Structure formats: structure tokens, C-alpha cells
Amino acid sequence: MRWLTVLVLAALLAGCSTESDEQVLATFEGGVLTVADVDAHLKSLKRDSRFREKQELLTPAFAFEHALNMEMIIARGLELDLHRDPVIRNELHDSMSRLFMELLQDQLIEQIDRDTITEEEMRAFYEENLEQYQQPARYHLHAFSVDPEQAEQVLAAVLDGRLEFATAAGRHALKEKERRSGGDTGKRTLRRFQPSWREIVATLPVGEASGPHLIDGETYLLLLESRTEPYQNAFEERREYIRNDVLYSRYQQQWQEVYDELRHNYRVKIDRKRLERYITAEPGDNGVEALLAREEGRS
Template sequence: MKKLVLLAMLLTTLAACNGPKSGAGEQTRTLATFQGGSLTELDVQAHYEHLRKDARFRNHPESLTPETVFEHALNMEMMIALGLEKQLHLDPRVRQQIHAHMSDLFLRLLQDELVERIERDQISDEEALAYYNAHKDQYEKKALYQVRVLTAAAETLALAAAAVRDEGLPFAEAVRIHAADEQERESGGTTGSRSLERFRPAWREHVARLQVGELYGPVEIDGQQRLLWLDSRTEPYQYSFEEKKEYVRNDCLYQKYREAWQAVYDELRTRFSVKIDDKTLRQFYETMAAEKKGEA
């Protein structure tokens, strides 16, 4: 319902900005007027076309009377009028939602005009192979690391490390005995099986150094002292072009569309004389990056 109201709001605002609501040479009667706008036959007809697909009326079309459609349309206009009176449309968060729906709607209406359809069968094996060779990392099965972690105070870690190294205590058992975190104790410290890229940046250099069955640490990661243990590590595997040929063809197709759309956006920026304040934008990037780092 929120999306419907926002969409109606943006369409009404557009209509108000663009003058008469009827098409070229098309006559339509005004059914109601109100401060800041009006409701015409064409408006209500558009509401009808939308509502008749709604689950509430799809199986009970008899309940979708002209009176119901008009009341629905007018009620939406009143909610929009109230929001405009309160200047909700000036709130950046509201504008973001309105613009998101507006751009999505316009994109769907204009996409066939802006970018020609590219058929998948048009992509030759040679073209797909060239894409594969340029993006081999996309078709590699990454090495998977099965890591366990023990987090505790330095003195406790020293006791745990001695028990593992000198007494042969299984690392998972050492975690259950010594870990400060209850969840870590219950899981035996396992982080699951994941590729190096799925570890947080501060962890990656340490995980990459681990050897199966060898204790690592103590080491400080993310401000806490930890011991690490590698249960297992799979070897990476590079899929051949033939193994991933159809996936490569799809990826090549998507790349063509991305390039086509980028060309469209570049042309639009030129058409509408976009001027970017590089200094201010750079400061904004730096501020946002700092805030994001603080949230991590």
C-alpha cells in the first residue's frame, strides 16, 4: 500500500507539473477539483485499470464499481495533498522513495527505446571465450577454510595454547573450556567453511598463513586476543571454458547490456548538462567512508 501511495504521489506531482492531464487532442471531463490539483475521467480510468488486477477485486470484479474506483482515487489524492501540505516531499528520505519508483517506472517505459534487445544466440563462441579469458577469476572455485577461533584474555590463551601444544588437547575442546564467549564455547569456535574473501579484512592475512593442524597465535584481531586453528583447507579449482560455457555466454550478455546502459547514462549526463563538484564530492566520499568504517 505504501508503494501504491508513493507511486500515485509521484504521478500526481508529475501531472501537476506538466499541465493538462489529457493526451494530445484528447478531451476528458474533470470530476473533482481540490487545492493543488484535479481528478479527471482519465485519472479514474487509470485507477480502475490498476485496481482490477488487485487481488481484492480480481476474483470479485462485481465489487469494483465506478463509485469504489472514484472514492479510492479521491482518497489517494487527499492523502497526497496532505503530505504535500506538510512538505513531506521535501524530506530527502521521502524524495528517495519517490524518485526510486519514478526512475523504475520510467526505465520500464523507456528501456526498449534506449537499448536495443541483444539476443543471447548472437554471442559467438569466440566472443564468449574472450570474455572467459578476461574474467577467469569469476570461474574459479575458491579455496575453502575451516577455521576455529578461541578468544580470551592473554593469560587464558597461554594456558590453552600449552594444553593444545604440549598435552594434545583438541583445539575444539580447548575452546569449550577456555573461550570467554558462550557462543564460541558452544560451537567449538568454528567459523564454518568459507573462502578467504568472506572473512573480514583484518582476518584475511592471518587465515592465509594457517597450516592444517597447527596452532596459530596468540594474535590480536579486531582488538581482541585470539588463537586460530585450521581444521581443513580445500584447493582452488579453475573451471575450464567448456565446463562453464553457458554461464560465460550469459555473463557476456549481461556485460553487453551493462555497457549499453552505461553509454545511455553517459549520453544523458551530457544532454542534461551534468556538472559535478569534484572537491565537494571527494569530501562526501571521505566522510561516508569514515562513517562506514565507524559502523563496522
């Protein structure tokens, strides 16, 4: 999809050329194809991995035919208003903005020398973003799904020592993966668990099997084997990372200033009430469709 998007974008741009008549190689409804367009397309094809072993094909004649064929596909798509479809328009605008940003970057923002970042600036950034330099607690959880009618019996066998937890998983787990692993899910931070698991895992006692727990409609037995404590990295441990983060934050600030200026220059007007209704839509609402439905209901 990405390559097709780039092709569409290239063809759209080519079709908008404004060269003098003697440079025009072909005309069509909605655009022209010029010598400069075909030259640019030929250079692009030579960088295309699809033609790495077929460089002999890449002649001006081939580039012309290839570019004109693209234009014809674009012409048909425009005729069908495909470019007005929000999904397709997003793909086109995403590629266009990335290309334009790359071309305009040196005009829009200033390059920042990392060596201009001071010790004081780094320490202030570190203190303001301590959580960013903290290693969160890691949980080593064993878990397996079990028949609800057998859950209490299996848990009792684990708690009184008749079964090891892994053995119980191997015998009673409902899922093959859980049986093979003995229920071992590995070590991970709380954020790497599904949201429905996090609160339960965070409150489990270490080393004690528990259950039955109903999670996402399934019954589980759980055993938290270990939990590490969060660790705050000292400034010196992350010094160079902090320098990079300060550099990145400076660039972010520059870009935000650029966006603010562009919005001013192009007279952006935001319908705050409509935007608020959109961003506070109920979970499951389909964005624009939900907004339009509300608007129609008010009319």
C-alpha cells in the same frame, strides 16, 4: 516502505493529469483526479494482493475514494515539503526510475539475440575476466574467544595434546555459540570473513592451533583445519555462463551509451572539485553534511 513509496508515486502522477474538463471527477489544490486516473487505480487495486480475497470491494466508487484519499495524503506531505527530504526523495525517484525504465526500455536499447554471440567473443571475454571464473580458496576455521588470562594455558593444553581444540572450546569459550559448536565456523572463502579476520586467517598454518590473537578487542584461539587451493574453471566448464555474461556486458554497454546520451541531452554539469571532496571524505563523514560543513568553513 516500498508499497507506500509506490502509493505516493501513483498519487503524484495522478494529481498531474491533464484531461479535459468533462473527464475531471475532482479538483484540489495542486491537482485533479480524472476518470482515467480512477480507472488506472482500479486496475492496480485488482492486482493488489491485499484485495485478492475482497474483489467485491473493488468498485469504481471504492477506487475513487481510495485514490482521492491518497491524493489528500500526498497534498499534506507536499505542503510539509516531505518530498524534499533526501531519503524520501530517493525512495520516490528509485520507484519512478524503475517504472520509467521498464516503460522506456524497448525505446532506449535494442534486444540482443544470444545466438549472435560468437565463440571468439566468448573466449576473449573469458581471457579478459579469468578471475571471474575462478573458485577461490576456502578456509575451514575453528575459533573461540577466551579469557586473556587463560589463553596461554588453554593453548598449551591443546598443543601438547591434553585437550582437543573442540573440547577446549566447549570448556573455555566465552560465547555459548562457540561452546556448542566447538569453535567450528564452517568452510568459507576469505571474503566471507570480517575484514579484521582476513589477514590473520590467510597466514594461519594448516592443522596447528595458534594464539592468542587479539581481534576486534577480543582474545581468540584459532585452528585452521584445512584450506583448498584456488581453482580456475576451464572455458568449456563455464561456456553457457560465459555466454550469459557476454550478453549482460553487451546490455551494460548499451545502457552506458544511453546514460551518456541522456546526460548530454539534458546538459548535465558536474562540479568536479566538489564531487572529488565528497567522494574522498574521511570514513565516518556523513556525505552531504560533511561537504556542507567544509563549504561553510571556507565561507
